[in-house]
Amino acid sequence: MSPEGYWLLVFYVFMLAVAVGVELISKVPPLLHTPLMSGSNAISGITLVGAIGAAVFSGWDANGVLAFLAVTFGTINVVGGYGVTHRMLQMFKKQK
């Protein structure tokens, strides 16, 4: 694929993702805004995929240290974000 074609395609993907995001998020009630935030926050830890890639080409040089920090921070983001979201969602109960 030509570089122009690639970028065009990627911008389509980007635009559609934003549209889907707006559509999905608008439907979340204020009741669940905190879990929404912590849950979507955990999702942003997907940058972990990039961090693993960064680690592949690094030895224990400066890049390796940066990659190690990237994996660590990304994992804190993922595990912590899901942890608090799970704790909060368990609490929302209906009247018996």
Added chain:
Amino acid sequence: MSLPTELCYFVAAILFMLSLKWLASPKTARRSVPISILAMGLAVVPTFIQRIGEPGGAGIGNTLAIVLGGLVLGSAIGFVSATKVKMTAMPQMVGLYNGFGGAASLLVAAVEFLYKTGHNPQGEIGHMSVGDSIPVHLSILIGGICFTGSMAAFAKLQELISGRPVQFKGQHYLNLVLLLAGIGLAIALTLNPLASWHLAAFLGLVAIALVLGWLVVIPIGGADMPVVISLMNSYSGMAVTATGFVLRNNVLIILGSLVGASGLILTRIMCKAMNRSLANVMFGGFGAAPIGPAAATGGTKGTVKEASVEEAAMVLQSSGSLIVVPGYGMAVAQAQHAVRELAAQLEKNGTRVRYAIHPVAGRMPGHMNVLLAEANVPYDQLYDLDQINDDFANTDVVLVVGANDVVNPAAKNTPGSPIYGMPVFNCEQAKSVIVLKRSMNPGFAGIENELFVHPKTMMVFGDARQTLTGMTAALKEAA
């Protein structure tokens, strides 16, 4: 990327969307975390397996040590912090996690830049096209601002630094100059990625992003933190999108966009709930001047009617309907359980209890809902501003627990007031109002509240938790 990995990414993206869809209702919301974790696994594990032994890498041993070390350390920190954190401290915790996400994106972009500009063990002279450069620098700028901005929000909420706006002369000009300098460096680096000064310029760019994040958040007051936390949430998503462009990775682009959109929507909802523009929140320095006790009492138009715990309990005992309006004060006093106990006692009495939750009550979107859910308040008793505001007129008693600006009638009838135009609860339309407050000090915004001197209002001063427990005890005795 190999086809199996790409397919896993594809399924993961679908599952992530499903998990967000399930958050639309409290009935399905609990399923959303497991499915989201599954999706995360589908994205991370195949990446790990595929890339670990990639030829040209620095060796399996090194990579394994870096990745597994980071995963173990990060999981331990994430797990312990998520388990230990109190629900009242959730805003700063979410802020902190946001910051780590931003930092991770910045670091990934930094490694990509360093590697491609020749800083690699193989000593390869790299190549950075314009298409590589622009997303790298965006990721650095957004990720850096997200990191230190979130840290500043954390420091404010944790009261490591003052919650009040920190302002100095020429602050906004300094920020503008820094931003322009950052953009200038990014452009220079895009045009000459391999110039002899590229490393210095790059480090300068990183430093500017980090300083800028801190400087942008410190002039914003604690009560405006719901907006800041939402905005930082959005930045962490945008940084991921930028990193996705760097790595040509669709799953990062898609998910970063979802998170970015989510943060922006929440930001907009928060601003709307305060009737202020984002620019006003960011640059307005709301609540900057603490009003001294003299100024606070000087302009009081009416007299404060103070009531004892027992008097307030008597009013509650004879009420058929009650609306509780919680605010940040409830979180500070950790009073959510005491609220629930009082409500349970009143429900035994036949009182209908409901809760009115303002979008900006507390320090992050949905803060009050989480605290009340923690205290086992059923979620169908929690009402939004629009759902309940017309019901105050036919309600016997309103109980305000540590809320201030969201119940201030000045927002409706005093055009000169800083909060004029903000949607607020119609508390004064109820038959009587009980306000629990620590003292007569004005709220965060330093604005007087007419509701407190309203003829229908009785003020009960003291720690909200003790007051509520006292009221419950008095009701039990009377029963």
